Amino acid sequence: MTPAPTRPALVVFDLDGTLLDTHVDLVESLNHTIAALDLEPVSYDDLTHLVGQGARVMIERACRLRGHPLESDALPPLVERFVAHYAGNMPGRTQPYPGLVAAMDRLKSQGYRLAVCTNKMESLALGLLDKLELTRYFDAITGGDTFEYRKPDARHLTGTIDRAGGDIARAVMIGDSVNDIAVAGNAGVPSIAVPFGYSDVPVNTLGPDHIITHFDELTTELVEMLIRDFAAKVAV
Structure with missing residues (x-):
């Protein structure tokens, strides 16, 4: 009997710090937001300690960093201020990381599916990818408010x-932070880490299954190797 053909894999990307270099626009919108409280601006060096859980948590962390912990009722208007500024200035200076588009073209040409799994608000993720004319690459784009749970909860991934329309046994997660590597582990999916994002620790300490330093390294051969090796490891 002829074996059934192997189903093309699904490659799932984080957004900020993985697909897109968003740091300039995140810092500008965050500083615009906390300026309403007369707080000192944050810098790129602060960003690695602030991002990863969406706008609400980023604002809370920035305020705490500046010695101004927020009461719960103070947060909603600040989130609205951030969203209005960020969405109103898209795409700003945000750009895909070098080699990303070519890598996605490579994968798509081989029938692979692509998706985004980010803790950024879904509306902001969709708006930003649309402005950059990248939406067409993805079979699904989910944000931190798409479900009732978010990374590192396995159910987000x-x-x-x-x-x-993917198969968990044929999926790989790519990200730059602890949440991305953790959600892959929690879901039973192999992970690829990138070191050029916003992690506040070296990504090799997060325990990814593989690290790439440039999207030129993201090939179908790499994806298939990771899926095969991960399945073999789990089976032991």
Whole structure:
């Protein structure tokens, strides 16, 4: 009997610090937001300690960093201020990381599916990718408010895989932070880390299955190797 053909894999990307270099626009919108409280601006060096859980947590962390912890009722208007500024200035100076578009073209040409799983608000993720004319690459784009749970909860990634029409046994997660590597581990999916994002620790300390330093390294051969090796490891 002829074996069934192997189903093309699904490659799931984080957004900020993985797909896109968003740091300039995040810092500008965050500083615009906390200026309403007369707080000292944050810098790029601060950003690695602030991002990863969406706008609400980023604002809370920035205020705490500046010695101004927020009461719960003070947060909603600040989130609205951040979203209005960020969305109103898209795409700003945000750009895909070098080699990303060519890598996605490579994968798509081989029938691979692509998705985004980010803790950024879904509306902001969709708006930003649309402004950069990248939406067409993805079979699903989910944000931190798409479901009732977010990374590192495994259900954020498994829900994204389902929406993209993928198979969890044929999926890989790529990210720059602890949440990305953790959600892959929690979901039982191999992970690829990138060191050029916003992690506040070296990505090799997060325990990814593989690290790439440039998207030129993201090939179908690498994806297949990771899926094969991960399945073998789990089976032991």
